[in-house]
Amino acid sequence: MHLNKLTMSKTMRLPRHTFDFSKLFMATKSFIDSHNESQIELKSKLNANHRATAEMITRLYAKQLNNALALGDSLEELPGFRTYNSSMATLKGCTVRTIMNHKKRLKSAGFITAEINHGAMGVELLISEDVFSLGKQTQNYDFSESKKSIENIKNRGEVKNFHPLVHVQQEQKNINSSVDNKERRLTTPPDDVTFGTGTKQEHHRNTSGSTNKKNRKTKGGAEILRQNQETSGSxxxxxxxxxxxxxxxxxxxxxxxxxxxxxxxxxxxxxxxxxxxxxxxxxxxxxxxxxxxxxxxxxxxxxxxxxxxxxxxxxxxxxxxxxxxxxxxxxxxxxxxxxxxxxxxxxxxxxxxxxxxxxxxxxxxxxxxxxxxxxxxxxxxxxxxxxxxxxxxxxxxxxxxxxxxxxxxxxxxxxxxxxxxxxxxxxxxxxxxxxxxxxxxxxxxxxxxx
Amino acid sequence: MIANIDKTNSLTKCIVYFNDGNVHTFYSLDKKHKNSKQDKALGMRRLDKMLTGTFKAKFETAIIYDNELNGAELAKYKRGVRVN
Known part of the structure; x- marks a missing residue:
């Protein structure tokens, strides 16, 4: 009896919901377009930079939600997008102040409905239901298919467990990677195996230091030199x-x-x-x-x-x-x-x-x-x-x-x-x-x- | 008043072998006041003061150890003079 039950559960197909990125981006675009059309003044319209920030938020939020779904959360009610202003700024390559300004504009446009501050734990952004809603943008996901596709990934043993805020952009930019990005993005990790993000180890690509760090160093050196010149002799x-x-x-x-x-x-x-x-x-x-x-x-x-x-x-x-x-x-x-x-x-x-x-x-x-x-x-x-x-x-x-x-x-x-x-x-x-x-x-x- | 004066809290102890054959163990007081941090050097200095002052010429040998099981020997005195 027990064996039968086990074989039954193995063969059973579990329907699963995931957020489809293409639908979400379309929804974001249409939301911003419709907002811009409704506004007469140029000042109150959202420009390309705001659009980029909104798309970044969409992408990261969808990633978080998909991860939560993969881990077995039911998501009866959509949680907010948990992030840090500084991490978004790093990802976008701008300052924290810019991110705050963009958030303000997106709030006034209605893309971000509310923001909850968690202090050291970051901020929680609630996104408009026009863009994110469980019914509209989710699609049924075949769990057994995903398992098959994971097995097809090369070097699946050597993976890095990147933070989701960090790795998404790298995946998109790294067009020379031999890893099949398309396939990986469609798959979700199975519940019983800790699989990370499926990104291949690329030691030869990770040897150089961070550019930000370098800049900071040179700035520090210049500052020290300047200070020395100012306080010469003291x-x-x-x-x-x-x-x-x-x-x-x-x-x-x-x-x-x-x-x-x-x-x-x-x-x-x-x-x-x-x-x-x-x-x-x-x-x-x-x-x-x-x-x-x-x-x-x-x-x-x-x-x-x-x-x-x-x-x-x-x-x-x-x-x-x-x-x-x-x-x-x-x-x-x-x-x-x-x-x-x-x-x-x-x-x-x-x-x-x-x-x-x-x-x-x-x-x-x-x-x-x-x-x-x-x-x-x-x-x-x-x-x-x-x-x-x-x-x-x-x-x-x-x-x-x-x-x-x-x-x-x-x-x-x-x-x-x-x-x-x-x-x-x-x-x-x-x-x-x-x-x-x-x-x-x-x-x-x-x-x-x- | 220094709270919790207890030999278990002391960081060092001193075993004194007196001339009359008695053997006594003295435990260090490592605080300046009850809320201060324990200072091992202070405790040792106080034991040193006791040996070179109060008990001078009254003991044959005195040894200061860490106050723990099989504690290391920190200082040794012979007839009122520090030898190690």
């Missing part, structure tokens, strides 16, 4: 911050400023490089400041995190500094560690707290960040001493020249001035330059009085 990573403050500090002592730098994308350090700097810094600091301290991995990790936040400011300006800038700032950090070590060596009563306190970003009392002031002060002092030595040398040369002695006795006064000016301009210190001019004026006045 290198403001932790390094940058350090350098900037140093520049401002040194400009007090006459530095005319650093030439603007344009950061190239290739020079921008990646995160692994930056974390390597943190580790290098901690290794250096531990060897010098805490040579006998034994720490477990957990404690080391915590200290590295604290250093990253307090010393490197969590790399918040990562995109702006180059690798060279970071390496320069690393040298400055190491110098600061050396300064602390020297300070500790000067007296046995001096101490620094344990590393988790010393490198804590909230430690304003006796933290490592305070050493930055020391460093600036030291650098300023160095610059002042250097300037004094240079000016002293210049004064001596003028005095020797006045007595007819020295290295430049054969030169004219102008030549000596130019030699000295060239030497001083190489240092790029505005203050030094100014003091040198004062020196020359004083010297000339004394000579004039004599």
């Amino acid at each position: 290198i403001d990573s932790e390094t940058g911050a350090t350098t900037n403050t140093l520049v401002s500090a040194s400009s007090k002592f006459g530095n005319p400023g650093i030439k603007p730098k344009v950061t190239r994308q290739s020079d921008t350090p990646d995160m692994s490089f930056l974390l390597g700097l943190v580790q290098q810094f901690w290794f250096y600091a531990k060897n010098i400041l805490y040579p006998e301290m034994i720490l477990s991995d957990v404690e080391n990790e915590q200290i590295l995190n604290l250093i990253r936040i307090s010393v490197y400011k969590n790399f918040k300006h990562r995109g702006k500094g180059t690798i060279k800038d970071y390496k320069d700032s690393q040298k400055i950090f190491e110098k600061r560690i050396d300064m602390v070590a020297k300070w500790l060596d000067r007296s046995p009563h001096r101490w620094i707290p344990v590393p988790e306190v010393y490198f804590n970003p909230n430690n304003d009392r006796n933290g490592f960040n305070k050493t930055y002031k020391w460093y600036v002060k030291q650098e300023a002092l160095k610059a002042a001493v250097r300037n004094d030595l240079i000016l002293q040398k210049a004064r001596k040369e003028w005095e020797d020249y006045g007595k007819g002695n020295g290295r430049y006795k054969q030169k004219s006064r102008l030549q000596l001035f130019e030699i000295q000016k060239k030497r001083i301009s190489q240092i790029k210190d505005e203050n030094l330059n100014r003091e040198y001019h004062n020196l020359i004026h004083k010297y000339l006045q004394i000579q004039h009085l004599k």
Whole structure:
């Protein structure tokens, strides 16, 4: 009995409804034509673009409905067309705003009767009954015939399961494909086999990247370049911050400023490089400041995190500094560690707290960040001493020249001035330059009085 | 008041072998306040403080382990000094 029932069910033909694309397109066309005829004003008519959007909606909606029917839904009441504005825009090759404008026009024309917004789940469009209705556009579908036709498809094992929103257009455009599109479009997958869309795997066609992605990349690169040109020279990573403050500090002592730098994308350090700097810094600091301290991995990790936040400011300006800038700032950090070590060596009563306190970003009392002031002060002092030595040398040369002695006795006064000016301009210190001019004026006045 | 102080919640434990022969296990307190995230390094630091401060010169050996079955050894102290 059971066997008989089974054979009966196998041989029985199940009538099935599907939406016929040709009928639907005809209905869409006639709907839009009749609307355009009824409208007098050109503005209220639907143009070719609107028509294309309407046809796209028709096609995708029919595809969804056919899939639902194939999966065994009864569809007593037609569900809305579920989609996303962005996916429609991608499919059509326009912006989301255009799709929204088109939808507005199609709503006013009555093609879209209502729109339900589902938030992150997309939108649901209800299409006019003149175009989509179960009775008008469906046709009976022979299930057993479809099964036969599936078996005829070449390479039916190697298939991609494209999203319906994506694959429809590809199928239509890919005229070189050896897959018989006509046959595939007519068939629907059987209920018991997961068959995908029946699109053949074409690895050789899918090797190139998405054009959109490329465009985005080039745009990003251009933007970065433009930003760099605009913010030329404002290198403001932790390094940058350090350098900037140093520049401002040194400009007090006459530095005319650093030439603007344009950061190239290739020079921008990646995160692994930056974390390597943190580790290098901690290794250096531990060897010098805490040579006998034994720490477990957990404690080391915590200290590295604290250093990253307090010393490197969590790399918040990562995109702006180059690798060279970071390496320069690393040298400055190491110098600061050396300064602390020297300070500790000067007296046995001096101490620094344990590393988790010393490198804590909230430690304003006796933290490592305070050493930055020391460093600036030291650098300023160095610059002042250097300037004094240079000016002293210049004064001596003028005095020797006045007595007819020295290295430049054969030169004219102008030549000596130019030699000295060239030497001083190489240092790029505005203050030094100014003091040198004062020196020359004083010297000339004394000579004039004599 | 730190809620749910319980040895099962601790991330590390410390077994102390005292000079008088006693053996005690101490469990770390890994939070600054009841809603804070557990910080293993903080718990270890507190145990370290206990060993090098309170129990200094009172124990022969102390070992800090991960608070789990067959937990890994994290630190070892001999007579008040960290050796590993």
